[in-house]
Amino acid sequence: MDSIRALRCFVRAVELGSLSAVAREEGSTQPTVSKLMAALERELGVRLLERSTTSLQATPQGARFYQRALGVLSEYQGAVAEARGENETPAGLIRVNAPAAFGQFRLNALLAAFLARYPQVDIELILDDRMVDLVKEGVDIAVRQGRELPPDAVARVAGVSPRQLVAAPAYLRERGTPRRPQDLTHFEYIRFAWLADGDLLTLHRGARSETIATHGRYRVNHALAIRDSLAAGGGIGLCPLWLVQDLLDSGALVTVLPQWHGQPQPLHLLSPTRRYQPLRARLLLDYLAAQIVRLPGYNAT
The missing domain is CATH 1.10.10.10 (Winged helix-like DNA-binding domain superfamily/Winged helix DNA-binding domain)
Incomplete structure (x- = not known):
């Protein structure tokens, strides 16, 4: 045997x-x-x-x-x-799980460059917003945004993305510009569909916090759809900068109430709680940790 x-x-x-x-x-x-x-x-x-x-x-x-x-x-x-020995050539399959929007918008390009660097490595990328069981589903690396993490995984913070209120200039010209957080109740607010707090929005300015009951007729479960809706002038939204930094740089979006912000969104790289990882997985973890913090809209931890 x-x-x-x-x-x-x-x-x-x-x-x-x-x-x-x-x-x-x-x-x-x-x-x-x-x-x-x-x-x-x-x-x-x-x-x-x-x-x-x-x-x-x-x-x-x-x-x-x-x-x-x-x-x-x-x-x-x-x-x-x-x-x-150290001359081992990385080879074999790496299973990666990531949120749909981040995977499509940012991770695809990073993984393509990694594959070009290591021609004997295969990557299976599964885009899924749910929190998967890494061990049961055979996942080598999971990319997760936010602070809720599974207890049975090793987590590594790769970067933190600030969250700001943003809107298209045309929308603000038509509707006016909020001057204080409570003014947001008079504007269309576009948000993620499955937020635990629903329409309640909490903003921070130093030690101060304000919670606002927002109103919006459009809710969606995909971050890229929120990005597109905001750029098209659909309303105001609170977004992590990794999602909209390029639109802010081009002027397609502008910040609203720039002195106020949401809770920053950390990005974690998760791996199963095993003491040993194949070389290919270790290399990809180090590569992603080095590259993600360089993406627009991310700060080092």
């Missing part, structure tokens, strides 16, 4: 809850993976997995063995990397 392969398949079976899913990852078949798990259980003399027609989960002994197996695989992968 290939013990390392058996450990790897067992770990992924626990994480994915499916031998068929493990087989797809391995490029194998479900019966082959099932036989490998049965052989591992015979060798250990304990039942590691409870199988039913609809689910698969670790037994109590299997759950304890899973934690030790993670460490064994990590040590093995680290030893392989060390044996190969």
Whole structure:
């Protein structure tokens, strides 16, 4: 029996809850993976997995063995990397998950440059605004904006984007310009559709804070659509500068109430809580951390 392969398949079976899913990852078949798990259980003399027609989960002994197996695989992968030395060529697949708007607007170009630099690396980019389970879905790197992060991931802050109120000059010429935060109640406010605070907007100026009940007839669940609507003169919106800095530089948008701002939006690079990462993933993490802070609208942490 290939013990390392058996450990790897067992770990992924626990994480994915499916031998068929493990087989797809391995490029194998479900019966082959099932036989490998049965052989591992015979060798250990304990039942590691409870199988039913609809689910698969670790037994109590299997759950304890899973934690030790993670460490064994990590040590093995680290030893392989060390044996190969510093001249190892990065190769293989990196699975990346990112928010849809940031991925489309900024991340695509960064990943294209990385692929050009490392011709033996493949990248699978999944654009998804939900918070994914990195381990269960086999994600190597997740890009996440905001402060709510999963507890079971290693987070690295790559940059922080200030958030300002912006509008098109034509909209302000037609409707006037707010002079204080409470004036915003008289303007069309364009916002993200699924905000926890709904129409309530909190702005900060030094130690002062103001919360305003905004009004807007247009709400949308995609940041690029908000950007386009603001540039077209649809109203006023609070945007992270990574999304609109180029429009501010060109004059297509201007800041509104420039002394007031929203809570800055940090961008995190997440990786699974494993002690070892393949060289290709480590290189991409370092590359993204170096490049994102250079993007328009980002400040260093």
